[in-house]
Amino acid sequence: MIWLNGRLRAGGTVDVADRGLLLADGLFETIAVFGGRPFRLADHLARLDRGAALLGLSFDRDRLAAGIAALAATLGGGHGALRATVTRGPGPRGLLPPDQPQPTLLVTAAPWSRQPVGAAISLATVTLRRNDRSPLAQVKSLAALEQILALGEARKAGADDALLLNTAGRVACTAMANLFVVIDGLLVTPPLADGVLPGVMRGLLDATERSLLPADLARADAVFATNSLRLVMPVGRLDGRPLAGGGQAAAALAVIRQAIQAECGCDPLA
Helix, strand or coil: CEEECCEEECCCCCCCCEHHHHHCCEEEEEEEEECCEECCHHHHHHHHHHHHHHHCCCCCHHHHHHHHHHHHHCCCCCCEEEEEEEECCECCCCCCCCCCCCCEEEEEEECCCCCCCCCCEEEEEEEEEECCCCHHHHCCECCCHHHHHHHHHHHHCCCCEEEEEECCCCEEEECCCEEEEEECCEEEECCHHHCCCCCCCHHHCCCEECCCCHHHHHHCCEEEEEECCCEEEEEEEECCEECCCCCHHHHHHHHHHHHHHHHHCCCCCC
């Protein structure tokens, strides 16, 4: 099911002149639904608000929230994955936005799987660099070609995901997730200034923000990644080399599970 511009239906259309389609002029959020309730919805909407302010994009927040609630209700109290997309809407040819934009609001629902949660992944360091100087590094932009290219390079190297360094050679993130390392018992994650997206799951963990080099990952007691659907993923290999294990990823997952239970009234992994 999808919700498009105020209507819930099995299918819908987007204007061929929509700037989201033609210019990636828009934002999105991926939201997990547990027990029929969107998890950390306020945090997702707040990040969307910040991105919209950066782009100078005004949209009806209440209308979008209504669409998210409508799609969540179709899950019948079960689990699912929602994607909320906001574009500037249709416009004339060229880069300049229309004087009176009519944003497109789109929410789609898909199944959620517990299988990837807690499953170990491998990373490959890719040649593409995360642009830490770009304002888009901290918003969920529709322009995801860099992540697509990075993930493709990692897959060709036999890895599950890409390790992205920034323009200074510091660790930023993976193509799909935020990164955490445990060094000398301290949980550390790269700071936003290093080109890091302010992840919603990232915000649930009490970590020290500190710039990291690739060598820090190799000597860490543990490395794991987080995102809104897979929650926590231990990193078992980097560039073909095994990384140290440890229970820190499991401890991080326990924190997130407690937050899910407190907000949504269920444990999707029980």
